[in-house]
Structures are given as C-alpha cells and as structure tokens.
Amino acid sequence: xxxxxxxxxxxxxxxxxxxxxxxxxxxxxxxxxxxxxxxxxxxxxxxxxxxxxxxxxxxxxxxxxxxxxxxxxxxxxxxxxxxxxxxxxxxxxxxxxxxxxxxxxxxxxxxxxxxxxxxxxxxxxxxxxxxxxxxxxxxxxxxxxxxxxxxxxxxxxxxxxxxxxxxxxxxxxxxxxxxxxxxxxxxxxxxxxxxxxxxxxxxxxxxxxxxxxxxxxxxxxxxxxxxxxxxxxxxxxxxxxxxxxxxxxxxxxxxxxxxxxxxxxxxxxxxxxxxxxxxxxxxxxxxxxxxxxxxxxxxxxxxxxxxxxxxxxxxxxxxxxxxxxxxxxxxxxxxxxxxxxxxxxxxx
Numbered sequence: 388x389x390x391x392x393x394x395x396x397x398x399x400x401x402x403x404x405x406x407x408x409x410x411x412x413x414x415x416x417x418x419x420x421x422x423x424x425x426x427x428x429x430x431x432x433x434x435x436x437x438x439x440x441x442x443x444x445x446x447x448x449x450x451x452x453x454x455x456x457x458x459x460x461x462x463x464x465x466x467x468x469x470x471x472x473x474x475x476x477x478x479x480x481x482x483x484x485x486x487x488x489x490x491x492x493x494x495x496x497x498x499x500x501x502x503x504x505x506x507x508x509x510x511x512x513x514x515x516x517x518x519x520x521x522x523x524x525x526x527x528x529x530x531x532x533x534x535x536x537x538x539x540x541x542x543x544x545x546x547x548x549x550x551x552x553x554x555x556x557x558x559x560x561x562x563x564x565x566x567x568x569x570x571x572x573x574x575x576x577x578x579x580x581x582x583x584x585x586x587x588x589x590x591x592x593x594x595x596x597x598x599x600x601x602x603x604x605x606x607x608x609x610x611x612x613x614x615x616x617x618x619x620x621x622x623x624x625x626x627x628x629x630x631x632x633x634x635x636x637x638x639x640x641x642x643x644x645x646x647x648x649x650x651x652x653x654x655x656x657x658x659x660x661x662x663x664x665x666x667x668x669x670x671x672x673x674x675x676x677x678x679x680x681x682x683x684x685x686x687x688x689x690x691x692x693x694x695x696x697x698x699x700x701x702x703x704x705x706x707x708x709x710x711x712x713x714x715x716x717x718x719x720x721x722x723x724x725x726x727x728x729x730x731x732x733x734x735x
Contacts, residue, residue: 455524539576588728
C-alpha cells in the first residue's frame with residue numbers, strides 16, 4: 388500500500404457521513420471506505436463443488452470479512468496485487484488472505500447459508516487489511532455486512548500529511564474518539580487496528596464453530612472446546628481456564644512477574660476470567676472477543692474498569708508486553724484490566 392496512506396478509525400461505529408466529509412478535506416486525493424464484519428460460514432467446497440468441510444449441525448464458523456470498491460482499493464497500492472482485479476471481473480467473488488488460504492486448504496467456495504462466495508485468488512494478509520476474506524461491497528451486502536468500519540485516505544502527492552491528519556481529526560467531534568495515523572504505524576490496517584486479527588488468532592489458537600446466543604454470547608462446538616480449552620494451575624492467579632496454546636505463554640509471563648518481585652501487583656481475587664465466548668461489549672456488530680479463544684485475561688478489575696483511566700502497575704504492563712501481550716490500557720477507549728495474546732513471546 389502507498390506509504391502515505393492514512394487510516395481513520397472510530398471505535399464501535401464509524402459515522403456513515405465520515406467518508407464524504409473526508410473526501411472534501413483539502414489535500415485528500417482518495418478516500419476508500421472499508422465495510423464488513425463477521426459472516427457465518429456453513430460450508431466450504433472445492434472449485435468443482437465437492438464439499439470440503441461442514442461444521443456440526445447447528446454451528447457455523449465465523450469469518451472476518453472486509454469489503455471495498457475494487458478499483459478504488461487497488462489505487463491505494465503503488466503496485467496493486469493482480470488478484471484484486473478479480474473482484475471487479477467476477478461479481479460476487481472473494482479473495483483469501485494468505486493466512487485464510489492456509490486454513491481453508493482446497494476450499495475454493497465458501498457458503499454462508501444461501502449465499503455462496505467463490506474464491507478467485509489469494510493476496511497477502513496485509514493487502515486484505517488482515518481480513519480473512521476480501522469482497523466487493525455488493526457481496527458484503529448480500530452477507531448482511533453493510534456497516535462502515537474504517538477509512539483509508541490517500542493524501543495528494545504534494546500535500547502535508549500532518550495537515551491532512553489534523554483536518555481529518557476535526558471531522559469527529561468530542562467526546563467521540565478517533566484514530567488518524569499512517570496505516571503503516573499500526574500493526575493491522577483493520578477494524579480494531581491494534582488487536583490480533585481473527586485469521587491470525589485462528590492460526591495460533593485454533594478455529595471454532597459456534598452457535599449464537601442472546602445477549603452477544605455464543606456457544607462453541609463442544610469438540611473444539613474439549614480439544615483446545617483446559618483448566619490448569621498457573622502462578623499467582625491459581626486455577627484458570629484458557630486455551631491450551633495460550634497457557635504456556637500465560638504461565639511464562641506470570642512466572643516472570645513473580646521472579647521480578649511484582650506478584651503483589653496482581654490481585655487474584657480480582658481476576659475476571661480467560662475463556663468467555665462472546666463479542667466485544669456483548670454486541671454482535673463488533674469483533675469477536677479474544678476471550679472466545681481463551682487467549683485473553685482480565686485482572687485488577689475494580690481499579691481498571693472499561694473506559695476509565697487505567698491503574699495497572701507500569702512494571703507489570705512492561706513484563707506482559709515484552710512477552711507478547713497487548714494491554715488494553717493503551718487503546719483509544721482504555722480497558723485497563725485486559726491483557727490479550729498478540730504474538731509469540733521471544734525465545735528464552
């Protein structure tokens with residue numbers, strides 16, 4: 388993507404009028420609105436139509452879908468991925484992110500109930516905005532995904548990027564928070580740009596099928612839960628229920644906290660869980676919480692309520708971040724109690 392491209396993101400819901408307002412900002416050459424959300428896959432098939440995978444009856448597999456006008460999106464790249472042209476040539480089709488292609492194997496068509504999406508190519512995770520599947524807006528609408536999620540803004544060649552950033556920020560009035568930054572300055576160009584995307588979460592922690600429940604909760608396929616979720620003892624916190632792949636990371640971090648004499652910075656009685664299948668804020672229009680994979684945990688809850696200024700010991704935060712965790716206290720809307728898996732910790 389052009390290194391001058393800016394990401395504009397508002398937590399929870401991007402104002403529908405923001406794209407038009409951004410296009411009128413002096414110094415802006417192009418605005419691409421990305422819409423999308425979670426679509427629920429009911430089957431995959433090969434290009435010949437043979438069913439490759441079908442989740443258990445009553446369960447569906449969540450797929451993180453991003454959608455943008457193919458021609459406008461391609462114009463953001465100095466050298467557009469050739470497969471992007473397929474979205475314009477093949478209405479109703481989609482492109483895999485490379486991580487998704489590894490998950491899907493031979494599947495060349497995804498079914499979402501009555502809607503089939505043939506996959507016509509694969510591009511890099513970064514080129515899809517770290518969505519699992521990239522489609523055109525019309526295809527997203529057929530999947531019921533019409534919510535705008537973020538903007539990608541390309542300044543004019545001679546425009547001051549700093550001035551464009553400043554003007555874009557003024558389009559969102561307080562107290563609403565807005566992130567305006569170089570797309571290259573955040574880990575992932577997507578909705579919730581600092582948290583691990585679903586595709587990479589699946590690679591690290593496993594892909595589940597789920598059944599939606601009232602109130603933004605979900606029930607996961609019991610076979611997946613049996614294979615991936617375990618209850619074990621860890622330092623400081625004691626008994627926890629988390630993803631098997633996450634437990635060694637958590638155990639190592641807590642042991643390091645203990646080694647550095649910081650155990651008193653965590654209050655076991657204020658631990659609020661690890662494996663809790665749900666959407667963020669229990670809102671089905673938001674992304675799936677990392678707690679659903681059992682790869683996040685909440686501690687010191689009373690002093691670190693969601694949306695309030697966080698009060699975690701900075702030394703504690705530094706230990707966790709050094710070992711591959713993301714801390715919610717740094718987010719645009721802070722969640723100081725929350726630590727989640729971001730990357731594999733360094734060796735040692």
